[in-house]
Amino acid sequence: GQQVMQIPQYQHVQEGEDFTTYCNSSTTLSNIQWYKQRPGGHPVFLIQLVKSGEVKKQKRLTFQFGEAKKNSSLHITATQTTDVGTYFCAGVGEFGNEKLTFGTGTRLTIIP
Amino acid sequence: DAGITQSPRHKVTETGTPVTLRCHQTENHRYMYWYRQDPGHGLRLIHYSYGVKDTDKGEVSDGYSVSRSKTEDFLLTLESATSSQTSVYFCAISVGHHYEQYFGPGTRLTVT
Numbered sequence: 001g002q003q004v005m006q007i008p009q010y011q012h013v014q015e016g017e018d019f020t021t022y023c024n025s026s027t028t029l030s031n032i033q034w035y036k037q038r039p040g041g042h043p044v045f046l047i048q049l050v051k052s053g054e055v056k057k058q059k060r061l062t063f064q065f066g067e068a069k070k071n072s073s074l075h076i077t078a079t080q081t082t083d084v085g086t087y088f089c090a091g092v093g094e095f096g097n098e099k100l101t102f103g104t105g106t107r108l109t110i111i112p
Numbered sequence: 113d114a115g116i117t118q119s120p121r122h123k124v125t126e127t128g129t130p131v132t133l134r135c136h137q138t139e140n141h142r143y144m145y146w147y148r149q150d151p152g153h154g155l156r157l158i159h160y161s162y163g164v165k166d167t168d169k170g171e172v173s174d175g176y177s178v179s180r181s182k183t184e185d186f187l188l189t190l191e192s193a194t195s196s197q198t199s200v201y202f203c204a205i206s207v208g209h210h211y212e213q214y215f216g217p218g219t220r221l222t223v224t
Contacts, residue, residue: 006154031210050210088155090213099160100211102147102155102156
């Protein structure tokens with residue numbers, strides 16, 4: 001079945017430094033989605049990418065979808081304490097079925 | 113907030129007892145999902161539903177059953193709880209053409 005790997009599992013950064021998490025799928029994806037989960041909270045939808053090579057920005061967050069539609073990344077510029085949490089990618093299979101496969105997540109902690 | 117509630121929010125139960133978790137939505141969405149979240153595993157799909165009385169298995173369905181007799185309610189039952197089912201359980205609904213998901217607040221289940 002479809003597998004989605006995410007690295008790193010943990011990342012500790014000084015406030016103001018940049019952060020990147022990477023997501024790789026074993027199969028081609030129809031689209032990829034990103035979620036953020038604050039400590040003690042539930043996952044919250046951030047964005048979805050659909051097109052090959054697509055790049056989207058949300059303020060300090062930049063999301064990319066690979067040309068082959070099998071990998072993606074999330075980059076945060078100049079991290080702030082509000083960025084703390086776990087970031088998950090989730091892929092929808094090539095034929096667009098209604099199930100998502102989540103990556104294992106990257107937990108980001110910020111050192112003030 | 114997608115109008116999703118889960119009950120109970122916390123439960124401690126003994127091995128071998130049946131447990132039912134409830135997910136309730138107020139916005140008449142077709143698709144509903146049950147996930148479990150464990151450290152190092154991210155979110156894993158247990159079962160999902162694509163309509164009243166229409167359900168299908170996810171990747172970790174053994175030991176779980178579901179029912180959906182009304183659009184707004186999706187029940188997850190552990191017929192005979194085991195310690196390996198200690199976890200945080202999230203319900204979700206999906207919206208949109210690309211199945212972006214919105215999660216409930218979660219239920220923390222401890223099986224002793």
